[in-house]
Amino acid sequence: MAHYKVPQKDILFALHDVLEVDKLAELPGFEEATSEIIDGVVDEAAKFVEGVIEPLRESADAVGARWQDGDVILPDGMKEAYKQFVDAGWASLSTHTDFGGQGLPFVLSKVVEEMLCGANVSFALYPGLTSSCFEAIEAVGSDEIKQLYLPKLATGEWCGTMCLTEPQAGSDLAAIKTKATPNDDGSYSLEGMKIFITGGEHQMADNIVHLVLARTPDAPAGIKGLSTFVVPKYMVNDDGSLGERNQLRCVSIEHKMGIHASCTCTMGFDGAKGWMVGEPNHGIQNMFIMMNLARIMVGFQGLGQCELATQNAIAYAGERKQGKSFAGTEAIIDHPDVRRMLLTMRAYTEAGRVMALDTSMHVDIANRHPDAAEREAAQDHVELMTPLVKAFLTDAGFELGSLAVQTYGGHGFIREHGIEQIIRDSKILALYEGTNGIQAMDLVRRKLQLHGGRLPGRYFARVRADLDAGGPEWLVDPLREALEQLETTTKTFQEGFRDDPTDAAYGCCDYLRAFSLVTLGHAWLRSLRAADKHRDSAFAEAKYVTAQHFATRLLPHAVTLCRTASAPATPIMGKSAALLNAAA
Structure with a gap:
């Protein structure tokens, strides 16, 4: 059985020794991000991930999410683990203090992201998409919308999704057909279908907030005619309490190659009530706020899978005895070709960690540095590195999963060892959030x-x-x-x-x-x-x-x-x- 242990030593080396993350404490609002706080967060996150999240990786994969009469039933332990995740404050680590978050640097939340994705990438997708939904609403939502939705999204009490894709509109969002018809009270009625919606329906949170791309009746054709709407699973009353269920439903879930415990839903909007977020016909710009940070998130998903593959391949190669090496030893770790594979895995994983964390630190600098020129330079770096972090690390997750199977030989092809799951879980990472x-x-x-x-x-x-x-x-x-x-x-x-x-x-x-x-x-x-x-x-x-x-x-x-x-x-x-x- 494959196991994951948080690589604390290398994470702290990358943060402190290579990137000098302590300097973030000099930025306005990050005064509490001291070396001691950062080390404490990494240590406590490691304990939580190894004790609560990692044990669910293989069992949740074996059972998977199930659809039943419009409801999605998740594997045993997922709901309980998510509640512990929220109660411990991990969901609110870097969300803004104005909405109940802890306001720590973005890079620290990505450290936890890597841990979650190494331990159980299916679980990590639920809070990951919620953070992205929060970021988009925070950036363009009205004060009323923010106050109504962000406090619960910030803490993870409510989950969020991103509803873009339709059967005829994958990468080509200009082909979106979902309609949003204005109502007299300022809301809109949404009609249409969205596919590949991660976390579109489940029972882990009290409410699910969908961020939906749709067209108003007078919108121009093509991508310039899209607007963004917040559409809750349950209506939210003025006092923040939940009301009646909205007119949306999970029509089915996908039966997938991997990430079995993450429900991938087809969502039907049947006159669902929603509210426009941001300016009309600015939907694609609004979604890219969420999507760009989500692409960094997906890069960390790939990094987590790289670490999982590397750890297990090295451990197995050190124990597996087969033939004799040129040095006369029996463990396959001393065979040159095996050593080549293992060093390739470690070389990509460790340098990839520095690349991803460095990019995340620049997100913090771009958001908080008092010097406009420094903010500009940091944002340039983030813009340039985002496609590299997303594409290279997700390709590497799949490639290193394959190398891990190769290291195990025939045993890697057998499900009981848990190594083939890395390949199955990793492939999607190179496909979603933009191939x-x-x-x-x-x-x-x-x-x-x-x-x-x-x-x-x-x-x-x-x-x-x-x-x-x-x-x-x-x-x-x-x-x-x-x-x-x-x-x-x-x-x-x-x-x-x-x-x-x-x-x-x-x-x-x-x-x-x-x-x-x-x-x-x-x-x-x-x-x-x-x-x-x-x-x-x-x-x-x-x-x-x-x-x-x-x-x-x-x-x-x-x-x-x-x-x-x-x-x-x-x-x-x-x-x-x-x-x-x-x-x-």
Whole structure:
């Protein structure tokens, strides 16, 4: 059976030694985010996650969510665990104090997010979507709407969802058909169907608040005609108490490859009463407030799965005896190919953690720093890194799950060991909140072009400055080469995309992975400097060994990926798609 243990030592190393998270306490509103508070939160969260959430991972997966006459029945233990989660204050960790939250930094909530997702990613989806719903309403809701919904969402007493997708409208939100007809009292009646709604119906919370994209009768066609509506499962009275049930229902739930304990619902809105959030026809802008932070959240889901896969593969390889290594030992961890897989897993996981936490810290800086120039620079970093955090870490979750199965051999293919669940749970992460192909397109189509190319230019300058400060040649030299190639490819994409986007669109996924490898290389450079000062010599040596594997075996792929990304694709795309079936 697979087990998850919170990697406290590495989390604290990334936070304190590499990223100097203590500096956030200098920002207005974060005065309480001291080193002692941060360490205490990490320690208590680890105890809670390991004791309450992790034991449900395999049992909840085996049973799964069930639909019965419009109700969703979750596996035993889920409701009780969620109540403990809320009562202990974990749901309110970083929500605003104005609405009953604790107001701690966003990055600290992401640390807990990683723990939850390593222990039980199905469980993590319920509070995760609630936080995203809170953030969107907080950003654009009226004072009346905020006061009515946010206090309960902030604490997790009520859950939230994001209702975008329809049967005919997946990534193309312009095709949404759900209608919102105005009522005399200022509310709207919503008619339509939404699919793939995570947590759309369950009994864990007293109420579920749906944030719904829909069209008013006079809205323009396409994506510019969408508005956002808050639609509660139960009507909320002026005093905050719950009234009658709204006219919406769960029509069915999906039978999925993985995340079985997370209910994925088809929701029917049959004249459901809702209230507009934000300005009319600004729905897509409102949803992107929630979606952008949700994409960082999904990256942490991938990171949690990376850690789960890595831990179990290393533990199994150390115990499993099969044949003899060249050194004469029997444990498979000493076989070169197994060692290669394990170091690859650790290299991606540890550097990925630094990348994701660094991005989250910049969210806090962008929100709280008193200097406008610092806020701008931090927001640039968040914008640029969000597609990397989402796409690379979710791809890595699936890839490392596969490597874990490979490490286990045939035993990894057997359900009782709990390793194949990582593959099943991880694949969805690369699909929702915008597929990873869409993340790559967002990177090359939007993020490279913003403000005259300012975003990548700022980041490349930061990496060059760190390279100029020195480090081991075996890391500095290949990182510098990869950075130079990435800069060249970036200029090619920036100059060529506006004239003919086909080449960049065809190569964008290779480009995103190359960019991610350079970012991980930068994370390793920073980590080694921190490791040099670490009091645990064995811990520091482990960092050096893992970084050397990354620098010699993984980082060089960035150069090749840049070359393939910039190769002309028009000759291929210019051919008829019918040729794909020519050999059938």
